Amino acid sequence: MAIKVHIHATHRQYTNGLEVVEVRGNTVGECLKDLIRQYPGMEKALFARKDKLHNVVEVYVNHTSAHPNELARPVKEGDEIHLVILLAGG
Secondary structure (H helix, E strand, O other), X not given: XXXXXXXXXXXXXXXXXXXXXXXXXXXXXXXXXXXXXHOOXXXXXXXXXXXXXXXXXXXXXXXXXXXXXXXXXEOOOOOEEEEEEOOOOO
């Protein structure tokens, strides 16, 4: 089943500039594993350690927060995952 993942601008360097990537999976975690299979550089950009996202990575499914347990959240054909990076600065 095809799921679209919207890549934050700061991580498009790992997807050859692509803003949207199609992946397959039944959960957010499976979709992110497929994303990493296609673009291995995304692993360190998204994960602090195996199965633990960096604190600055927020996941939305169809514009709704997937928190908590983002990686276990089920997805279906036509869903869209948005990877949002929390930025801070002054």
